[in-house]
């Protein structure tokens with residue numbers, strides 16, 4: 001289960017809490033009943049990081065990228081159109 005970090009916007013009280021995805025975010029400070037803000041990027045990084053890393057290595061992989069041939073084709077069409085316009 002991911003750990004979320006919260007910080008109270010009113011009194012500055014900060015704490016971490018383990019919540020499942022289905023649980024609602026906390027919004028009320030347990031100390032002063034002020035407005036809680038969820039802190040991103042501090043605790044949940046390792047949890048999300050592996051996913052990003054996998055996407056990264058796949059994108060930089062040479063041949064198996066599905067988006068590349070289409071982009072190349074579009075490029076050649078563009079340059080064809082350009083030369084056609086030049087010729088005309």
Ligand SMILES: [Zn+2]
Nearest residue numbers: 008011029032
């Ligand atoms: Zn508070």
